[in-house]
Structure formats: C-alpha cells, structure tokens
Amino acid sequence: MNLRGWARDLGLGLRFAFAGGREGWVRALLTATGVGLGVALLLLTTAIPNALAVRQDREEARSDLHYGDTNTHVPESDRSLLIAHTDTGFRDKDVRGRELKPEGSRAPLPPGVEKFPAVGEMVVSPALKELLESDSGKLLRERLPQRIAGTIGESGLIGSAELAFYRGSDELTDPGSGNRVARIDRFGPHEADEPAERTDPVLLLLILVVFVVLLMPVAVFVAAAVRFGGERRDRRLAALRLVGSDSRMTRRIAAGEALAGAVLGLVLGAGFFLIGRQIAGSAELLHVSVFPSYLNPTPTLALLVAIAVPTAAVGVTLLALRGVVIEPLGVVRTAKPPRRRLWWRLLLPLAGLGLLYPMIGQGRDNGEFNQYMVTAGVILLLVGITALLPWIVEAVVGRLGSGGVAWQLAVRRLQLSSGTAARMVNGIAVAVAGAIALQMLFAGVEGDYTENTGQDLSRAQMTVRLRSEVPPAEADQQLKQTKGVRHTLTLSDGAVSDRRKDPVNAANLTVGDCAALREVAKLPSCRDGDLFTVQNAEYDTTTPKLGKPGRKLYIDPSYTDSRGKEVVWTMPQGIKQATMGKDPTGWAREGILATPGALPAKATPALTVGVYVGLDSSVPDAGEYVRNTATRLDPLADSTTMTATEQSPRFASIRTGLFVGAACVLLLIGASLLVSQLEQLRERKRLLSALVAFGTRRRTLSLSVLWQTAIPIALGLALASAVGLTLGAVLLKMSSVPVRVDWSSLLAMTGIGAGVVLVVTVLSLPPLLRLMRPEGLRTE
Structure with a gap:
C-alpha cells in the first residue's frame, strides 16, 4: 500500500x-x-x-548586590543607593520588603519600579495592595502605614501573588556593623558568585521520578x-x-x-x-x-x-x-472474547525492575543515577499497571456470584466489556501508584534533608532583633505588654576584643539583667553590676585571655570591611565564673556575660538587642501583634518565627513542585474520568432506555452504574497499592535508605483516588437520569 x-x-x-x-x-x-x-x-x-x-x-x-558581602565596598557617589532589608511576614505568607535612600540622581532603580518612593511612601506589588486595602489586611496595614504611591511591575516580581514593597526613607545611615544597611550601585547577581554546587544524586532521582x-x-x-x-x-x-x-x-x-x-x-x-x-x-x-x-x-x-x-x-x-x-x-x-494472557503482561513490570535493580544500594556516594534507566524502569512499572489491570478485572468479575438486580446488571456489563472498564480506571491507578511510591521515597529520605534547629519552642516561639539605637528596657516593656505575649527574655549582644581595629582576639558579650542571664547560664550569685565569664572548655581559649580584671577591651571593634563603635572598657574587679547554658534558639552563650551596671553608659548603642517572645496560642494573630510592636520600635526590626526543624531549600522546592503538579494531575484525572463516564453512558443510551421501558427502577440502574465504577476502581487501587509499594521499596533501596511504609499516607493516597472517583460518579448522575427515558429508543 x-x-x-x-x-x-x-x-x-x-x-x-x-x-x-x-x-x-x-x-x-x-x-x-x-x-x-x-x-x-x-x-x-x-x-x-x-x-x-x-x-x-x-x-x-x-x-541586592553586595548586601551582606563583606568583601566588597561601594563608595558613596551619584550612582549609589542605601538599602535595608525589611522583610516581614503576615500569617503564613512571606512579605519581601526593602527600604531605599538614593544618594544621587543616578542611583539604580529596582526592577519593576518607575521612580523612587518619597519618604512616607511605598510602591507595592498588586497582590500586597489588594491585601492592604482589604479587611483581612488590617493588622499588616498597621505595620505598613505609608501611602501607596504605585505598584511594582511584572519585571520586579517572581509571581503574581507575591507580597513585596519598596518604601522611601531618610533615616538610613552609612553601612556599618550591626545597622543592617548596605550601599549598592546596581541590582543584579554578583559577578564573583561561587559556581553552583553539585546536585545531590538523590535529589536528581526525586526530580526524575516526579516528572515521570x-x-x-x-x-x-x-x-x-x-x-x-x-x-x-x-x-x-x-x-x-x-x-x-x-x-x-x-x-x-x-x-x-x-x-x-x-x-x-x-x-x-x-x-x-x-x-x-x-x-x-x-x-x-x-x-x-x-x-x-x-x-x-x-x-x-x-x-x-x-x-x-x-x-x-x-x-x-x-x-x-x-x-x-x-x-x-x-x-x-x-x-465471548478469548481469555487474556498473563505472561506478557508480567514482562513489563519485571523489565522495569530489571532496569532499576543494578542501581540498588548506590545512594548518593556512588555517583549520579543513570537517568535513562531510571526513567525507563519507572515507566515500565507504571505501564505494567495498564497491562495487568484488564486481566485482573476480567479474572475477578468472571468469578463474581449472584446478587441483587443492580449487582447482576453491573457484573454482567463488566463481564462483557472488562477492557473498557479497566481503561477508565487506568489513569487513576497509575497516578495512585506513583503517588504512593513518591510518598515512600520522600518520607524515607526526608530525614537526610531535615535538620534539628536546636530551638526550644517551649521557652519561646519568636525572636525579635532590634538595632542598637533601641533601649533594651523599652523594647522588653513594650513587647511584654503586647497582646498575645506571655513572657519575654531580653538580651543584648555584642563583641569585645583586645584591639580597636582588626583585633586578634575577640569574644562574645551578652548583656542582660540577672533574671535574663540565669536563663542562659548557671550563675553562682547575681546582682546588678556583676560580671561573669563563661568558657567552652573544648575550644574557647580567648575568653580567659580577655576576661581578666584591669584588662582594656573594646566593645564593637572595627574591621577592614565594617565600622564599629569602638567603645573602650576596662574590665572591673570581682569577675565571677559561670557555667555555660543555651538561649531559646539553642545558641550556647559563651564569652562574657554582664549586667547593665557593669558596662559604661556609652556601651549600650554598641549592642544589638534581642528579645525572645513566648506567645499565647489562644490569641489569634499573636505573632502579627508582635511584628507590629517590633516595627514601631525599629522600622528595620527582624521578627522571626522559631521552628524546631529546618528543611533543605532544594528538597522543599521539589516537594512543593510535586504537590503543585499532583494537584493539576488530580484535576485532569477528575475531568477526564467525567468525560469518560459520560462517553460510556452515551454508548449505552439505548440499553438504559430499553431497561426503563421494561420497568426497571431508576434507583436500580443508578446503583448498577455505581457498582460498575466501584468494582474496577477497587481492583485498580489494590493493584496500584501493590505496584506503588514495590516501586517505593526499590527507590528507597536505590537511595540506600531503610524501607519503611507510612501506612497512613498509603491510605490517604488511595482515599484521595477513591474520593475523586466518588465525586465524578455523583456528577455523572444527572446526565444518567436524563438518559433513562423511554424516548431514548427513538432513532432516525
């Protein structure tokens, strides 16, 4: 031909x-x-x-070029811009914020911003503008009271729903130690960025399997x-x-x-x-x-x-x-068609396992996984479901016994067209099997990408960092009086050294009243004016050198790449020894601990204020009230919610991508099942009309349609669970991770699949009732 x-x-x-x-x-x-x-x-x-x-x-x-980069300096000029990070949060969303002060007419504009906002003004993303103008954004509006002078263009945002703002300021000072301000002359990536680190082979495996x-x-x-x-x-x-x-x-x-x-x-x-x-x-x-x-x-x-x-x-x-x-x-x-053969259907999943088997035990230490073998192996295993399911449906429905009229109608229909029923279920079965395998893989390797932060959430749930200009006592009082706050712990942090500039020896300095210091160290006795040294015996050799009576020290020394306050301090007599402890974030407080009376008055501006806040969980939006108070104290305050664990950003982004993709696939599967169900009903329009004409109750026909859907779905989900568990176990073995089955997640995956089918079945009932009319016997 x-x-x-x-x-x-x-x-x-x-x-x-x-x-x-x-x-x-x-x-x-x-x-x-x-x-x-x-x-x-x-x-x-x-x-x-x-x-x-x-x-x-x-x-x-x-x-923000050079922000936080201690190796690069930008001189003040007509092209320079002072910038400070003012990121915040609102409920479960991040809000990206920057404070700007141009130092010349040619200062660089942020992408998406047409002109610099004036003092008291800000330009915001469209999503943030909508939030601030809504009733739900009332608490955030208290934190961002500036007049909205414009919106950020698409080129300055990473997403349509991103919350971001730039606001004008005339209070930013020269960059220096602890004032959180940087000077830049352009926006963009750093030319001297380090090359990207090698991607973890297990993460590459995750990405491959997610896409397949x-x-x-x-x-x-x-x-x-x-x-x-x-x-x-x-x-x-x-x-x-x-x-x-x-x-x-x-x-x-x-x-x-x-x-x-x-x-x-x-x-x-x-x-x-x-x-x-x-x-x-x-x-x-x-x-x-x-x-x-x-x-x-x-x-x-x-x-x-x-x-x-x-x-x-x-x-x-x-x-x-x-x-x-x-x-x-x-x-x-x-x-009656000939019985389906099983042997060639088993070859597909067995071939898939054969491709994956050589990589078992490889883990992340033996190079990257073969992408082609992984892709082909996973595809063959999942395609094996579509080959095995028709055989299983045929074998099971052929042995189903008698029952009610609805049951008999459903079983007979499945016996005559088991292949059609299996095709309708194939998509959901493949999706559930893949989801079970991925869930096992994610759960198995999650521990390798999750670290314990050491933060003690029983002592505090938020930290607030304020600049040195804020008096510690005022910060503690205002935060303690904030709605939703149970208690506070206020400590000021700094550094002491043996030289004014570029010191050789330096140690941490922690300042607080006796009650606060007892929270982070074991003190022999304490009253205002006391001074303590805390030494980590494992590696701290500096504190004994600096913590001697009469020793001349410098609080907040200057370095080549930063400017400090350089406050002179002579160590007093009567220094006591204390035992090291940890603050609520898990930081071991070593070095010098001092009560306010032990320091010269001019030392206070050289310290950074930190407040650990315990929240009342019964108060809604307690964290938002804390952020608002912190912003009133210091527009550049850094308010952070404490967490017990921290996850690798790459691992978290892959998992987020999986959830987003899975949601889209579930929508497709639901829509496709509905179309398939409607097509099946259309094919049987005359048969349904004939049954109604002979007196069959509509309730009986509706139940038969439900059984025709439920039986293949039950068989498909059972097969999907078996294949998913097998694939998940193999992937875990490939990653050199112990095989563990999260049965609750497995039940959740199968339950979601069954739920999608149930919703589709309910949506198909109105068309079914319209088709069950004797008029459907008419023909042209």
Whole structure:
C-alpha cells in the first residue's frame, strides 16, 4: 500500500469524523475534549521549566548586590543607593520588603519600579495592595502605614501573588556593623558568585521520578481518550465492509477518524492551555504563583507534543483493532472474547525492575543515577499497571456470584466489556501508584534533608532583633505588654576584643539583667553590676585571655570591611565564673556575660538587642501583634518565627513542585474520568432506555452504574497499592535508605483516588437520569 492510498483512507476517516452525522461529530468532540485536557496539561508541564527559569532570572535581577558581602565596598557617589532589608511576614505568607535612600540622581532603580518612593511612601506589588486595602489586611496595614504611591511591575516580581514593597526613607545611615544597611550601585547577581554546587544524586532521582509520575497518568488518559465510542465506531466500520472495503482499509479509515479527534484535541488543548495559563496568573498554589507570560512552552517540547499525540492516536487505534474482527455483517466482539494472557503482561513490570535493580544500594556516594534507566524502569512499572489491570478485572468479575438486580446488571456489563472498564480506571491507578511510591521515597529520605534547629519552642516561639539605637528596657516593656505575649527574655549582644581595629582576639558579650542571664547560664550569685565569664572548655581559649580584671577591651571593634563603635572598657574587679547554658534558639552563650551596671553608659548603642517572645496560642494573630510592636520600635526590626526543624531549600522546592503538579494531575484525572463516564453512558443510551421501558427502577440502574465504577476502581487501587509499594521499596533501596511504609499516607493516597472517583460518579448522575427515558429508543 503506497502513501497515496494511506492518505486517501485517512482522509476518508477524517470526513467520517466530521460529516458522519451526529454520532460521528459527538464522538469526535468527546475524543477531542479528552485529548485536549491531556494536551493542556502536557503543554503546562513543558512550560514549567521555562517558568522556573524566569522566576530565577527575576530573583537574580533584583538581588541586592553586595548586601551582606563583606568583601566588597561601594563608595558613596551619584550612582549609589542605601538599602535595608525589611522583610516581614503576615500569617503564613512571606512579605519581601526593602527600604531605599538614593544618594544621587543616578542611583539604580529596582526592577519593576518607575521612580523612587518619597519618604512616607511605598510602591507595592498588586497582590500586597489588594491585601492592604482589604479587611483581612488590617493588622499588616498597621505595620505598613505609608501611602501607596504605585505598584511594582511584572519585571520586579517572581509571581503574581507575591507580597513585596519598596518604601522611601531618610533615616538610613552609612553601612556599618550591626545597622543592617548596605550601599549598592546596581541590582543584579554578583559577578564573583561561587559556581553552583553539585546536585545531590538523590535529589536528581526525586526530580526524575516526579516528572515521570506526573506525566504517566496524562499519557495513559490521552491513549484512552482516542478510543472513546469504539463500539459504535466499529459497527459503522462494518457497514464499510458491505460496500467493498477490505479489513486493512477499514482500519486505516478508523485511524483517520481517531486522527481527526486527536488533531481537534490539539486545538482544544491549546485553547485549554491558554485559558489555564490566564487562570494560573491569578492563582496561588502552596505559596507558588507565576505570571501568564512565564508559562511559555519550549518550542521543541511543544512540537514534540503536537507530533506525538496524533501519532499515538493512530497507533493506539490500529493496535486496538487488532483484537476486533470487523466483517460485512457485524463486529465479532459481541461473542465471548478469548481469555487474556498473563505472561506478557508480567514482562513489563519485571523489565522495569530489571532496569532499576543494578542501581540498588548506590545512594548518593556512588555517583549520579543513570537517568535513562531510571526513567525507563519507572515507566515500565507504571505501564505494567495498564497491562495487568484488564486481566485482573476480567479474572475477578468472571468469578463474581449472584446478587441483587443492580449487582447482576453491573457484573454482567463488566463481564462483557472488562477492557473498557479497566481503561477508565487506568489513569487513576497509575497516578495512585506513583503517588504512593513518591510518598515512600520522600518520607524515607526526608530525614537526610531535615535538620534539628536546636530551638526550644517551649521557652519561646519568636525572636525579635532590634538595632542598637533601641533601649533594651523599652523594647522588653513594650513587647511584654503586647497582646498575645506571655513572657519575654531580653538580651543584648555584642563583641569585645583586645584591639580597636582588626583585633586578634575577640569574644562574645551578652548583656542582660540577672533574671535574663540565669536563663542562659548557671550563675553562682547575681546582682546588678556583676560580671561573669563563661568558657567552652573544648575550644574557647580567648575568653580567659580577655576576661581578666584591669584588662582594656573594646566593645564593637572595627574591621577592614565594617565600622564599629569602638567603645573602650576596662574590665572591673570581682569577675565571677559561670557555667555555660543555651538561649531559646539553642545558641550556647559563651564569652562574657554582664549586667547593665557593669558596662559604661556609652556601651549600650554598641549592642544589638534581642528579645525572645513566648506567645499565647489562644490569641489569634499573636505573632502579627508582635511584628507590629517590633516595627514601631525599629522600622528595620527582624521578627522571626522559631521552628524546631529546618528543611533543605532544594528538597522543599521539589516537594512543593510535586504537590503543585499532583494537584493539576488530580484535576485532569477528575475531568477526564467525567468525560469518560459520560462517553460510556452515551454508548449505552439505548440499553438504559430499553431497561426503563421494561420497568426497571431508576434507583436500580443508578446503583448498577455505581457498582460498575466501584468494582474496577477497587481492583485498580489494590493493584496500584501493590505496584506503588514495590516501586517505593526499590527507590528507597536505590537511595540506600531503610524501607519503611507510612501506612497512613498509603491510605490517604488511595482515599484521595477513591474520593475523586466518588465525586465524578455523583456528577455523572444527572446526565444518567436524563438518559433513562423511554424516548431514548427513538432513532432516525
């Protein structure tokens, strides 16, 4: 058969899809809708790398050059800008803030800002403006009372829902030790940035598995969507045999019909993607947001999707028709089909395990995992579900016994078309299996990427750092009187040294009243004016040298790259020895501990004030009240919520990406199941109408439809659990992590899958009731 004949037959199939009457275009529309949903998610997935790259570029473009970089100095000039970080938080969201003071007419503007805000003004992100103008943002408005003079453009934000602001100030002083102010002459990445560290092999494994697990359900559903309306299509093809078409030509015509639905699906998919892209620009999921312009698929990947989907449609159709005999007088599918063979279905998961087995025990110390073997192995294991599920459904439903009328109708239908039932469940089963495996892998390696901070949340839940200009007693009093605060612990921190500039020996200095010092050290006795030394016997050799009576020391010395207060202090007599303890953050307080009376009066401005705050958990927004008080005390206050553990940013970002992707896949699966369910009901419209005409109760038919969905779903979830546990165990062995099963997470994954199916079934009941009418027996 030459290409011309192929083109003719495919073209004839295209004509049947759109000009074959109502049945033809309804089937084409259902197929196109299903394929379009899959294509939209595939395009979204291909756009994710570009979105992440753009977010990273935007973050780098607005980075505060030299901020916190002690090796670089920018002199004051017409091009310099004083900048201070004023990041804050509001409930569970981060708020990015900067305070600006241009020192010349050519000072650099932050990206997305048209002009510098004046003193008492600020420019904010659109999301922050909306929050501040709403009732829910009242507490944040107290912290940011400046007049909104404009909004930050897209080029200065990493997402549409980001909360950010720049405000003008005339109180920023020269950069120096402890004043949290930097001088810059441009925004952007540092030219001397260190090269990126080598990515952890286990994290690379996580990324690979996440992408495969998220894309496989999409591919499975697209393959199933091109087979919508297969039974009616085959009956129409039988009529072509009557007019002289041979079996090969008939299959090519069927492929052309599937191709029509796939091509239309590409068009609808592009439309769905554009709609979804706009919706994504106004949505936030797990604190991640993007602008629509970020979601541009890579041209190569988009072209690959455009070629792969129609090709897969033709291939799947031809493969499906191999098991169907289309004769001039009918379709030999109504007879009992031969039993499905098991042996070749087991080869797929076994081949997948065979590809993964050589990497067991490799871990992160033996180089990177082979990306191709990992991808192919996981794909084969998940594809094995789609091969095994039809056999399992057929084997189980063939042995189901008698029951009520609804049960018998459902079982008989499943016995006649177990393959159709399995295809509808394949997508959810693959998704659940992948989710179980990923959950096991994440839970298994989480401990390697989670550190104990050492912070004692039973002693305090927040820390507030204030500049040296704030009197410690005033800070303690105001925070203690703040709504939602149970208690406070106030300590001032600094450094003492043996030289005014570039000292050789230096030690920590902690200042507080006796009650505060007893919280961080074991004191022999204490009254105002006392002084203590605390030595860490393991490595501290400096404190004994500096903590001698009559020794001349300097509080807050200057260094080559920073300017200090350089307060002269002569150590008094009567220095006591104390035993080292820890503050609520877990920091071991060593060095010199002093009560306020032991220091000269001019030493106070050379110290940084730290307040540890215990919150009343029964007061809503207690943390917001603390942040507001801290901002009133010091506009550059740093208020931080304490946490018991800290997770690797890369690991956390991968997990966030998984959650975002899983949410999109679940939406697709729900929509695709609904389309598939509606297609199945449409196929059986005449049968349902006939049963109603013969007196079958609608309640009985509704229950039968529910059983027809529940039985394959139960079998699919059981198979998914088994495959998911197997894949998860293998991945953990590859990562050299002990195999542990989080049964609660496994039940949650299967419960989510069952919940999606239950929602889809409920949504399909109204169309089902409309189809169960005797009028459905009419024909044209």
